Amino acid sequence: MASTYVKSITGLLAAGALFFGATGASAAERVKIEWWYAISGKLGETVQQLIADFNKSQDKYEVVGTFKGNYEETMAAMVAAYRVNQQPAILQSAERGFMTMLNSGAIIPVDQLMAKQGYKVDWNDFIKPVAGFYIVNGKPAALPFNSSTPILWYNADAFKAAGFDAPSNTWQGLEKQLYALKEKKVTDCPMALAGDFQWSLIENYSAINNYPFGTKANGYAGLDTEFVYNKTGVVGQVARLKKWVDDGVLKIAGQGVAPISLYTSGTCATIINSTASHSAVEADAKFKWSAAVMPHEEGVQPKNGTIGGASLWAVKGKSEEVQAGVAAFFNYVAQPAVQEWWSKSTGYVPVTNAAYVKMKQEGYFKDHPTREIAIEQLSRGEPTDNSRGFRFGNHNQSTAILIEEMQAVWTGRKTPQEALDSSVKRGNEILRQYEKLHAGK
């Protein structure tokens, strides 16, 4: 009991301090633009650098960036804040939350904002995979910011020790190599399972091998879409992953340790993770590291992978001068020079053709070949309805369910087919609920 009182009192004091702090600071002349972002570690430092550079570049606005946790946590914070009118001016939201944000009624479409504030942005200059996802009916809804795709990271030293030059580009070939790494005692952990493995090993797997994930062109053609991934090659993929986990070839990092650190520390020989891991790998890996495109099924003509990462949303309910500041910041972010700097410092793909061409002409990709893998993988082949991307309402929710069901596979409680059936069934309930709430949008 006593401790509860102490907690409430400390809470009140803290709230008071915040309140007075806020009043004191509003005396500053610059218009404050609040931005909630969701990337941390080295990437977070780069975000803060970007903000500092923007604030230095002009004297009218001051962007204040706040890290609000991972993408889901940032979205939850946004929802809670919006309901009590305390929302930020800019929100970084992941591709998974795209539909949720698009239909939220809480945003200003980015083209409207920029046009109103008198900025000209060449929306046609975004690279195809980025444009294909973020442009709805010819108009962009949010500003593409950090775009990535999962690639296969490998320890070249370990592969050499096992007698391989590079990882195979098919799953069948890779399987043999990973088992060889283990059998030849090169490593006890041939592959680490990424935290967002559903994005790489299931969704991107599905797109690259041209399997449908949902009906209605994966949700592009209507809210009445249904998941169908329990009837495709995904079932075999999950069975393969389960076998790897059981045989100790694929290791789950679990709580308390970041999966990518299992790779950068040299513990695990490979990981399929975002291209944005470049900043962490370049800084931490003490071995000869390299990367390759994600593998595909034997005998399949691989398609493009899907985009991950996030975009910047202009949030409704802010004053005219704050909106002007948001537009100024967006305009700054969209400049080729800034794009180039951002891509180089993080490992995210350059989102505009201008930045991409500039980097190519400079010979950047010759010196950093792994930086181009993601772009190649994103632009491989002609996109189909299965590979363009995913537009599902409340995709965060169906993703969490998919992860939970996958854990049931790891624990052996369910077979891959049972788990995927259940995941599809529960996911479809979410899609129907979303459809009901957003009928006519």
Place this chain on the structure above:
Amino acid sequence: MPASDAMRLSGGAATRLRFPLRRSLGLALGSSEVGLKAAHFRRPWLAAGLLAPQLLILLFFFFIPTYKALSLAFVQVDPFGGTSIFVGLDNFTTLFSSPEYRDSAILTLWFTLVQCVVTLFIAALLAFATDVVIRGRAIYKGVILLPYAIAPAISGVLWAFLFNPTVGPLAHMLHDLGYAWDPNRRPFDALLLVSVAAIWKHVCYDYIFLVAAFLAVPASVIEAAAIDGARPVRRFLTVTLPMAAPTVFFLVVMNFVYGLFETFGIIDTITHGGPAGSTNTLVYKVYQDGFRLLDLGSSAAQSVVLMAIAVLFTVLQFRAVERKVNYQV
């Protein structure tokens, strides 16, 4: 509920203080009745003023959230508050027909029960031993009380790391012993880890109360038992423990409250409710569904259910156990 319990426990002190305070506080004492019920305030504003802080806390931390939860439990909403459709009891029927919710309820029951019993048992053992430890008693107490000073999130991260099957040193020790420890793939291991962490964190709380309760047992009674030939263990079981029964009862309630509601931080840092929901207790599920999945309707319905359970459970506890507990030490 703990508040009223604390009142009861400190009832004796209040009785003693009543007389000197009578004049200054405007307390009146009925002449025919003796006891707390007979005392009342002559000036109602004073009573209101004294009650206000507690009532305000209740208003902000209980009544307003309750109202919010109730108003959300019967609708389906777009998380941003744009659309809201009244669905009657749909949220509840979906909930009760969901196997995930049923699993979570059964898990919570087991987890809370085991945690409550084991925590009390270990704390009682340590408190009993406190009497026996003569050299270094301060260090002994200090070591036992340490976990309470560590924030749940931090201790959770440490547990998660120590027992991480890939990099954790203690997990490697278990592997060397031939136990295929892996909380990511073995639900039992995950549950065990969360339970041990929860118990470790709460033993010290029970311990403080039990040491105080055991010390409060009059030495004369224990000496009398000793003269009658009772050995320490027997004295403890037949004299000390029954006389400390009110504290034990209080701790049972507190342990349940802790197990049901306050293990959130530990679960969030050690397992995130996984693998496959095997450590997803009711409270954690409210958070997951509401704040990660943004299904506010279902989350609100769950918190209403949880509130009903808490109220029902506390009433039952007090009704059933109060009669058997002797408060008149």
